[in-house]
Amino acid sequence: MSEAIRITRAATKKPKPKDSELGFGTVFTDHMFLADFQEEKGWYDPRIEPYGPLTLDPATAVFHYAQAVFEGLKAFRGVDGRVRLFRPQKHIERLNRSARRMCISEMDPDFALRSLVELVGLERDWVPSSVGTSLYVRPTIIATEPFLGVRPAKSYLYFVILSPVGAYYPEGMNPVKILVMEKYVRAVEGGVGAAKTGGNYAASLLPAEEAHAAGFTQVLYLDGLHRRDVEEVGTMNIMFRLGDEVVTPPLGGTILAGVTRDSALTLMREWGLAISERQIGIDEVIAAARDGSLREAWGTGTAAVISPVGELAYRGERIVIHGGRIGELTQRLYQAIVDVQYARVPDTRGWTLEV
């Protein structure tokens, strides 16, 4: 779509919260990006409008059959004061992969990138500057056809909203306690585990609630067939340092292809570490913990970047990893990624896009 982006500016601007008061996902900027899709027209009418509610018919397909996909990425204010998106192209590729799985019409990647650059550019004053803060970017596509039949909708809405977010670790990185989940599974082969779609999140709420009630921060899911192979942690990918090897489950269609996962693997390969993207049974993790070869474990995801795992509980056994403290590789990865995001080091991999 090469159409010009129509811009309607907000008449009044909202007050911006102080960096120290920022949480996650509660405050939104003054504008949002929108574009429509109709079968006969393709994507059309790209526009930036004042942030505000959408008006939708109660019969709108997304409300009933959850035909929707989303992304989550961030813009950072570097130490040089400039604003950069972190790996936006990778997120757009994934948005399109998720869309394909959910029978949603794909977007022209150049156009989607332009939507992010234009909107974040217009809202650049909203990008906070304190250490650890960022502007969270949430592109979403929903089926908008008012129709209750079960088939792919003929109309869609793409929108992008922005939310300034606080530091994930205001008091330093805190290792999390994780419950290995046997009662529920997240995905099965042939299902939608690799798509970033709202239904996966709805399905994860009950397991997370039960884990919280039992005193855990997150859930580690096992494969849907045998409940044996490690898949991912809540909304993060998982990595283990076992002896001299770093192991992470492969992208076999049941887990999300995390951009942070890819960034971490790229860095560790550059550092000359032995990386295996392979299936890893929970039994292997437990055995490694017992014999002392499980050195570190961490989750990867846009929100926290790297989240150290301090404890795993499986079948009543509690396994403490690295004494419940952050491991060196965990710390090194976190630092290396964050340094690129805030332009503390040159971006030699083309990961950032200045807006």
Ligand SMILES: *Cc1c(COP(=O)(O)O)cnc(C)c1O
């Ligand atoms: C978004 C997401 C991730 C992390 O992906 P990033 O691109 O690293 O943010 C991992 N698992 C699930 C289920 C997700 O939805």
